Amino acid sequence: MATIAIDESLNISEEVADFMLFLLNENRVQLPKLSIPKILLVKTRPGLSAEILAASITSRFPEANIPNGPLFGGTPNSMEIFVKIISEEIVDAIQNEMRVDVVTDPGATISAAGGNAGGPVVVVGATVAPHTGIGIAR
Amino acid sequence: MAIDVPINIPLTDAQAELTAKIGSMKSLLALPSIRKRNIPKANQISTYDYIMKILNVMGLTPEVIFNAFLTKVFDQAGTFLEDKVLDAIGDSIGQQGIQLSPYINNPTATNKTKKEYKSNNKAYIHGLYPNPNFLQTVKQKLAKDLVVMIFGPKQVTSTSLNTNQTQVNFLINNAVCAEGLFSLSNDPVIRNNDIEYNRIKLKQQLEKGEVVYEISCQEVKIKLPEDPGFLFTGGGTFTSPSSYVSPAQALIETVQYVNNQVQRINNETNANKGGKKFYQILIDKLLSFISVMVQPYLPSVFTVINASLSPSQQINQSNFVFDNCAIVNDPDNEIKKEFATSLFNALLKDLLKLLLLFTIKRFKRLVANYFAKTAIEKQKRKLEKSKLKFQIFSKISDNADKIEKYQAALKTLATVLGAL
Numbered sequence: 153m154a155t156i157a158i159d160e161s162l163n164i165s166e167e168v169a170d171f172m173l174f175l176l177n178e179n180r181v182q183l184p185k186l187s188i189p190k191i192l193l194v195k196t197r198p199g200l201s202a203e204i205l206a207a208s209i210t211s212r213f214p215e216a217n218i219p220n221g222p223l224f225g226g227t228p229n230s231m232e233i234f235v236k237i238i239s240e241e242i243v244d245a246i247q248n249e250m251r252v253d254v255v256t257d258p259g260a261t262i263s264a265a266g267g268n269a270g271g272p273v274v275v276v277g278a279t280v281a282p283h284t285g286i287g288i289a290r
Numbered sequence: 291m292a293i294d295v296p297i298n299i300p301l302t303d304a305q306a307e308l309t310a311k312i313g314s315m316k317s318l319l320a321l322p323s324i325r326k327r328n329i330p331k332a333n334q335i336s337t338y339d340y341i342m343k344i345l346n347v348m349g350l351t352p353e354v355i356f357n358a359f360l361t362k363v364f365d366q367a368g369t370f371l372e373d374k375v376l377d378a379i380g381d382s383i384g385q386q387g388i389q390l391s392p393y394i395n396n397p398t399a400t401n402k403t404k405k406e407y408k409s410n411n412k413a414y415i416h417g418l419y420p421n422p423n424f425l426q427t428v429k430q431k432l433a434k435d436l437v438v439m440i441f442g443p444k445q446v447t448s449t450s451l452n453t454n455q456t457q458v459n460f461l462i463n464n465a466v467c468a469e470g471l472f473s474l475s476n477d478p479v480i481r482n483n484d485i486e487y488n489r490i491k492l493k494q495q496l497e498k499g500e501v502v503y504e505i506s507c508q509e510v511k512i513k514l515p516e517d518p519g520f521l522f523t524g525g526g527t528f529t530s531p532s533s534y535v536s537p538a539q540a541l542i543e544t545v546q547y548v549n550n551q552v553q554r555i556n557n558e559t560n561a562n563k564g565g566k567k568f569y570q571i572l573i574d575k576l577l578s579f580i581s582v583m584v585q586p587y588l589p590s591v592f593t594v595i596n597a598s599l600s601p602s603q604q605i606n607q608s609n610f611v612f613d614n615c616a617i618v619n620d621p622d623n624e625i626k627k628e629f630a631t632s633l634f635n636a637l638l639k640d641l642l643k644l645l646l647l648f649t650i651k652r653f654k655r656l657v658a659n660y661f662a663k664t665a666i667e668k669q670k671r672k673l674e675k676s677k678l679k680f681q682i683f684s685k686i687s688d689n690a691d692k693i694e695k696y697q698a699a700l701k702t703l704a705t706v707l708g709a710l
Contacts, residue, residue: 154470154471154472154473155470155471155472155617155618155621155627156471156472156617156627156630156631156634157631158336158473158474158635158638159631159635159638159639160331162337162635162638162639162642163331163332163334163336163337164337165334165335165336165337165339165340166331166334168337168340168341168344168646169340171650172344172650172653175650175653175654175657176657179654179657179658179661180661181661181662181665
């Protein structure tokens with residue numbers, strides 16, 4: 153051991169790592185909130201398909217220098233089969249096991265019309281509590 | 291003997307699935323579980339080494355920071371080094387249980403009390419020296435002494451960087467004693483007898499003026515030119531003769547000189563690495579030698595301090611500032627170490643600060659570029675897919691039925707299939 157030691161307060165290699173990991177997390181691009189019309193357009197989406205997903209992934213194999221199609225001598229391409237299995241299982245889990253819980257912020261505008269003996273009653277206001285809902289991933 | 295033919299009993303899908311799942315669960319259980327390694331602070335990689343590692347993986351070199359550090363330490367107009375030296379004197383006096391103002395001499399003071407004394411002493415000495423400039427005029431000399439301590443030789447000639455034989459002997463002896471005294475990196479495991487061997491070898495090399503450094507896993511013998519003065523007065527390959535060269539520039543030039551020496555005996559790729567590696571050696575040596583280099587210029591500081599103390603309270607530099615050899619010969623004496631420890635750590639702190647700020651700045655840029663680039667790639671892929679869809683279905687509504695979509699898709703093949 154060196155006769156003259158480095159001051160303990162200068163041994164901060166772990167803190168440096170933690171700080172830089174924090175920077176890495178903080179600098180991630182935050183997804184913007186979607187507008188209501190954009191969310192409503194989701195109705196036109198076809199939904200998840202394991203086959204389309206597997207095809208999309210295998211079509212990008214060349215980017216990772218992985219061959220497409222049957223291998224030399226006609227051997228089936230195990231990677232393609234593997235990707236297909238993974239895609240099927242993931243899509244199956246999303247479609248059949250995933251749960252979507254929804255909560256709406258309070259403050260949603262409400263308007264209602266009705267009537268009583270005194271005549272028609274029109275109510276305009278806002279929800280005061282958050283509301284929950286459920287959804288299904290397809 | 292009767293023939294025993296095994297029966298092929300196939301499993302149903304559910305049976306096969308269960309056995310496969312149990313098998314995979316067993317395999318996963320057999321995997322080593324995640325263990326959080328709890329490494330004590332003292333055994334962790336040093337901050338300096340870790341920052342170097344990060345810079346290395348980011349493909350950056352720390353030369354620009356080393357330049358900035360040298361410029362700061364050897365700045366002839368600033369008081370950076372002087373401030374650190376005054377702090378180290380305050381620490382050294384406090385370590386012996388002495389507080390200068392109000393005067394207290396308490397040799398049995400606890401560490402906590404000593405810490406208070408040190409803090410008070412530093413403030414007091416800085417008060418006595420509002421503009422410390424006792425090293426400003428000798429920065430060039432300090433840089434020359436550093437080069438002498440790194441390269442030797444012991445024998446003084448008319449062209450030597452330091453022509454005072456007594457001073458050179460003192461510097462060389464202390465350079466030898468500094469071997470194994472300080473380290474910016476994690477301490478290597480070296481037996482005491484090996485340190486002694488290293489010191490003897492280093493002494494021989496310094497006396498001869500031919501120092502061997504291990505640069506990029508290769509031993510390189512470096513010898514300064516016969517007249518090394520041009521490094522400090524201009525001339526040679528990179529500066530014009532008689533031009534003004536600041537002490538920091540002279541040291542940077544020395545690194546360049548070593549780079550050239552390595553290049554002379556090696557290929558260009560390794561030569562560059564050699565220069566970079568030597569820069570780190572230079573910084574390491576600077577921090578190891580600085581407490582010895584400044585010692586001849588401290589009497590004036592002690593004179594100023596003593597002027598404010600009564601005759602019975604007078605302090606003597608030789609009791610507070612010790613050279614490297616005195617420390618090595620009495621390694622457990624905390625009093626002897628204090629001045630050098632304080633100065634070494636203060637300079638190291640500033641070096642780490644510069645390195646860390648540089649690393650964080652470049653890391654932030656890297657992270658921003660990374661996320662921007664991946665986002666652009668993602669966007670491009672999304673756009674390509676949408677474009678394909680748009681080309682086919684642009685003229686029909688979103689809720690068009692399957693036949694309409696099929697007809698629209700088929701139209702894209704019309705150039706070959708014709709009208710259908």
